[in-house]
Amino acid sequence: MTTYNLLQNYWWLIMSVLGALLVFLLMVQGGQSMLIHYGKPDKRALLINSMGRKWELTYTTLVTFGGAFFASFPLFYSTSFGGAYWLWMLILFSFVIQAISYEYRSKPGNIYGSRFYDTLLLINGIVGPVLLGVAVATMFFGAEFTVTKSNILNVQGSSISQWGPKHGIEAIFYWKNLLFGVMVFFLARTLASLYFINNIDDAEVNASQRHLLLINAGVFVPLFIAVVVVILTSPGVGYDDGGNMEWVAYKYLKNFLAMWWALVILLIGVVMVLYGIGKTLMKGDYKQGIWPAGIGTVLVVLTLFWVMGYNNTAYLPSLLDVQSSLTLRNSSSSEFTLTVMSIVSILVPFVLAYIAYCWYKMDHRKLTSDELDQTDHKY
Amino acid sequence: MEELINVVDWSRAQFALTAIYHWLFVPLTLGLGVIVAIMETIYLKTKSEKWLATTKFWMTIFGVNFAIGVATGLILEFEFGTNWSNYSWFVGDIFGAPLAVEGILAFFMESTFIAVMFFGWKKVSPKFHLAATWLTAIGASLSAFWILVANAWMQFPTGCEFNPATMRNEMTSFAAVALSPMALSKFFHTVLSAWALAGVFVCGVCGWMMLKKRNLDHCWRSLKVGAWVGVIGIVLTMITGDTSAVTVAKYQPMKLAAMEGLYQGQEGQSIVAFGILNPSKQAFDEQDPYLFDISIPYGLSFLATHNYKAFVPGIEDIIRGVSIDAEGNRLNTVPYDERMEHGRQLQELLAQYSTAMKSGNTLMTDSLKGTINADFKYFGYGYLDAPEEAIPNVPLTFYTFHFMVTVGGYLLLFLLLALLFVYKPDILNKAKWAKWWHILAIITIPLTYLCSASGWIVAEVGRQPWTIQDLMPNKVAISDLSAGYVQTTFWIFAVVFTALLIADIGIICKQISKKSQTNLDTVND
Numbered sequence: 001m002t003t004y005n006l007l008q009n010y011w012w013l014i015m016s017v018l019g020a021l022l023v024f025l026l027m028v029q030g031g032q033s034m035l036i037h038y039g040k041p042d043k044r045a046l047l048i049n050s051m052g053r054k055w056e057l058t059y060t061t062l063v064t065f066g067g068a069f070f071a072s073f074p075l076f077y078s079t080s081f082g083g084a085y086w087l088w089m090l091i092l093f094s095f096v097i098q099a100i101s102y103e104y105r106s107k108p109g110n111i112y113g114s115r116f117y118d119t120l121l122l123i124n125g126i127v128g129p130v131l132l133g134v135a136v137a138t139m140f141f142g143a144e145f146t147v148t149k150s151n152i153l154n155v156q157g158s159s160i161s162q163w164g165p166k167h168g169i170e171a172i173f174y175w176k177n178l179l180f181g182v183m184v185f186f187l188a189r190t191l192a193s194l195y196f197i198n199n200i201d202d203a204e205v206n207a208s209q210r211h212l213l214l215i216n217a218g219v220f221v222p223l224f225i226a227v228v229v230v231i232l233t234s235p236g237v238g239y240d241d242g243g244n245m246e247w248v249a250y251k252y253l254k255n256f257l258a259m260w261w262a263l264v265i266l267l268i269g270v271v272m273v274l275y276g277i278g279k280t281l282m283k284g285d286y287k288q289g290i291w292p293a294g295i296g297t298v299l300v301v302l303t304l305f306w307v308m309g310y311n312n313t314a315y316l317p318s319l320l321d322v323q324s325s326l327t328l329r330n331s332s333s334s335e336f337t338l339t340v341m342s343i344v345s346i347l348v349p350f351v352l353a354y355i356a357y358c359w360y361k362m363d364h365r366k367l368t369s370d371e372l373d374q375t376d377h378k379y
Numbered sequence: 380m381e382e383l384i385n386v387v388d389w390s391r392a393q394f395a396l397t398a399i400y401h402w403l404f405v406p407l408t409l410g411l412g413v414i415v416a417i418m419e420t421i422y423l424k425t426k427s428e429k430w431l432a433t434t435k436f437w438m439t440i441f442g443v444n445f446a447i448g449v450a451t452g453l454i455l456e457f458e459f460g461t462n463w464s465n466y467s468w469f470v471g472d473i474f475g476a477p478l479a480v481e482g483i484l485a486f487f488m489e490s491t492f493i494a495v496m497f498f499g500w501k502k503v504s505p506k507f508h509l510a511a512t513w514l515t516a517i518g519a520s521l522s523a524f525w526i527l528v529a530n531a532w533m534q535f536p537t538g539c540e541f542n543p544a545t546m547r548n549e550m551t552s553f554a555a556v557a558l559s560p561m562a563l564s565k566f567f568h569t570v571l572s573a574w575a576l577a578g579v580f581v582c583g584v585c586g587w588m589m590l591k592k593r594n595l596d597h598c599w600r601s602l603k604v605g606a607w608v609g610v611i612g613i614v615l616t617m618i619t620g621d622t623s624a625v626t627v628a629k630y631q632p633m634k635l636a637a638m639e640g641l642y643q644g645q646e647g648q649s650i651v652a653f654g655i656l657n658p659s660k661q662a663f664d665e666q667d668p669y670l671f672d673i674s675i676p677y678g679l680s681f682l683a684t685h686n687y688k689a690f691v692p693g694i695e696d697i698i699r700g701v702s703i704d705a706e707g708n709r710l711n712t713v714p715y716d717e718r719m720e721h722g723r724q725l726q727e728l729l730a731q732y733s734t735a736m737k738s739g740n741t742l743m744t745d746s747l748k749g750t751i752n753a754d755f756k757y758f759g760y761g762y763l764d765a766p767e768e769a770i771p772n773v774p775l776t777f778y779t780f781h782f783m784v785t786v787g788g789y790l791l792l793f794l795l796l797a798l799l800f801v802y803k804p805d806i807l808n809k810a811k812w813a814k815w816w817h818i819l820a821i822i823t824i825p826l827t828y829l830c831s832a833s834g835w836i837v838a839e840v841g842r843q844p845w846t847i848q849d850l851m852p853n854k855v856a857i858s859d860l861s862a863g864y865v866q867t868t869f870w871i872f873a874v875v876f877t878a879l880l881i882a883d884i885g886i887i888c889k890q891i892s893k894k895s896q897t898n899l900d901t902v903n904d
Contacts, residue, residue, distance in 0.1 A: 056490035056491075059449065063453060066478075068479045070475035071471075077475070081460025082461055089461065089868055093871070093875070097875070100450050100879055103445075107889070109886045109892075110889075149547075152855065159858055160464070161464050161858075161859065167860065333475065333476075334549040336549065340476060340550070340553045345483070348483060355487065361502060362499060362503075375500075375501075377497045
């Protein structure tokens with residue numbers, strides 16, 4: 001394997017980490033989707049203020065995920081974003097309306113009213129996870145596009161990436177993608193319940209969240225099993241050393257078998273998620289379930305990204321022209337850029353360390369209604 | 380073709396709309412972040428609760444403004460992919476890196492420490508809190524640095540080489556990209572102008588409160604910091620503006636010519652202090668470019684080269700291939716019609732390269748590569764239909780440039796006076812015209828925003844038709860979308876962002892009004 005190939009693999013690892021952290025942090029969206037269950041203003045305020053201290057991390061991870069994809073695999077950025085236009089635009093709109101809602105909802109002079117912003121949070125809470133899930137699912141199940149780099153020489157302005165006429169709408173209504181998206185949504189809600197149980201010191205919220213955890217986890221677990229079965233039985237696109245691509249039956253299952261260590265990590269992740277959920281449901285005073293479940297989620301998503309891109313697999317298969325499929329080899333930045341970015345990535349552990357430290361400092365005392373009454377900055 | 384033009388126009392309109400909305404909020408974040416951090420530093424040093432109250436007052440406004448800046452900024456980053464997909468591949472190897480570094484180094488810093496800044500008063504130590512406030516402000520400026528590096532690279536592509544095998548530009552020097560003269564002048568000019576804007580904002584808000592005779596001590600405290608930051612900001616903005624002009628003259632002479640409405644340059648070129656453009660003027664038609672103008676002799680030569688005798692090329696000179704070298708000496712380069720020819724030949728060579736590569740003819744690809752790279756600087760001209768297509772919108776560039784400079788000069792005077800009143804408050808307190816000063820301070824806020832937006836219009840309209848200077852015109856950079864799709868999202872953005880702007884202004888005004896009615900002066904020290 002050449003240095004260039006190693007760098008491409010390394011950057012796929014970074015993308016996997018960012019993607020996994022993003023899925024974990026979608027608990028904020030999951031929490032927003034639960035606002036519908038809380039009519040009392042004081043309880044609703046507790047939930048919103050609890051999530052309100054984390055929403056920027058989710059948002060920033062999404063932005064960094066996009067920026068890092070642009071830097072490391074620009075052909076994906078060019079093809080998926082420009083092609084699945086409506087899918088990405090709906091995702092972006094849902095995050096735009098989230099960004100202002102926390103800050104504006106309870107401020108005097110808020111001309112649209114708190115309920116309006118709470119509705120925006122609810123929309124983002126549902127649309128965000130489902131459609132991000134759909135977008136990631138296209139990377140397993142393929143999309144309708146072709147790539148012809150020499151199109152750039154066409155003075156009439158043909159784009160190098162051509163997508164089907166529905167520009168992402170078709171991806172939203174493909175059952176496999178939608179199944180994946182709905183699974184992510186219920187995962188986000190499950191993690192949100194675990195987070196609230198850990199972060200909010202309020203008996204009523206605690207009891208209601210344990211009840212919601214039972215329901216959401218009850219839906220999530222079968223959905224997750226269904227998604228795993230669908231992925232493992234789906235074909236994927238493989239390529240040889242010359243870059244020639246072809247559809248391969250059970251490609252992702254074969255990848256797990258070829259990368260046994262990824263399968264082990266997947267199983268560890270699944271066990272940790274189930275442990276976090278199970279122990280929280282069974283022990284009424286246990287509040288730390290978010291940590292095993294969160295770490296487990298990160299591990300599971302990591303392995304899904306690995307089988308999606310490693311072992312000579314196209315991470316965005318083309319349903320129209322298999323040779324147009326995007327791989328780590330044909331879509332990445334140059335060796336020089338990946339090297340420069342790799343040097344920058346040395347700072348990532350430092351960034352994670354100060355985020356963890358600040359999270360600890362801010363959350364070691366749990367959120368209560370009293371604290372909200374006393375603070376002069378609340379959502 | 381007509382459909383294509385519509386897609387290009389709507390894509391440009393959408394990017395312009397979202398960028399201008401974003402820029403309405405960013406400068407206040409950049410400048411107010413520093414002001415709040417300075418105020419908190421004074422509070423920690425003096426332990427004065429009054430300074431704490433003042434810090435929290437401005438911090439609340441910072442928070443409201445920050446949120447909408449974040450919301451409008453998200454779209455911009457992803458729009459490079461959604462609407463400009465050819466561009467994303469053609470230069471993603473270079474352009475993507477600053478965006479990724481921005482995310483890793485700046486966004487996480489901002490988003491982590493802003494939570495501590497707002498919610499950590501009783502959860503972390505005062506020193507940790509102050510550090511968080513400073514890190515939020517520094518994170519915002521770091522973010523500005525990296526995105527301006529990316530923008531500057533589009534204006535002055537450097538540190539890269541075209542790779543015909545991948546059909547894209549690839550980075551060869553990160554330092555050349557990150558530290559190019561265009562990037563540095565753009566960063567300092569932009570961020571320092573944001574300090575000036577925030578200084579004016581503080582003066583304007585305090586002017587309103589003083590007009591209402593509310594919390595006067597709080598106002599004087601605020602003004603002490605706001606006026607200093609504003610004065611430092613505007614003075615340095617002017618100095619870096621001078622550097623920017625020299626940089627533009629060197630690397631984007633067409634933009635400079637459009638800024639001045641200059642069609643035929645000369646040695647010892649004057650600068651237009653005030654002018655009305657002849658609306659029917661076209662390049663090479665011999666009409667006078669101005670209906671009326673008042674000019675300062677030798678001004679443009681001095682501004683562009685620091686040599687009052689130097690030659691400054693006009694639009695027609697540049698199209699004919701006349702430019703200047705680094706010392707400001709007249710220089711003959713390749714005329715635009717020849718550049719177009721070179722560009723078209725390059726496209727043919729690239730097509731041959733592509734065919735040779737597919738057939739594995741390495742002898743052919745090796746021999747073509749050298750030829751392609753030698754002339755690649757003219758690649759974008761091959762897409763132009765006529766040399767005149769390379770002329771930007773002269774009236775828009777001219778008027779926004781002159782508006783920016785005029786208002787900038789006024790802001791220097793205004794902020795210096797504000798600083799004088801901070802140290803000699805009796806002048807203002809005893810003056811019969813004090814009320815008019817306060818009103819002027821309020822009016823100056825929107826004027827400064829218009830000035831700031833004008834600067835961006837000059838920078839972006841002045842470099843048209845290029846998405847990447849000389850290498851890629853807009854019409855080649857776009858995604859494969861229909862005009863109707865982009866038109867739809869344009870109007871959605873227009874409605875959503877306008878609604879958010881109305882909400883933002885409403886909340887900020889209410890916050891100022893409400894908080895100004897609570898007594899910020901009687902808190903015990």
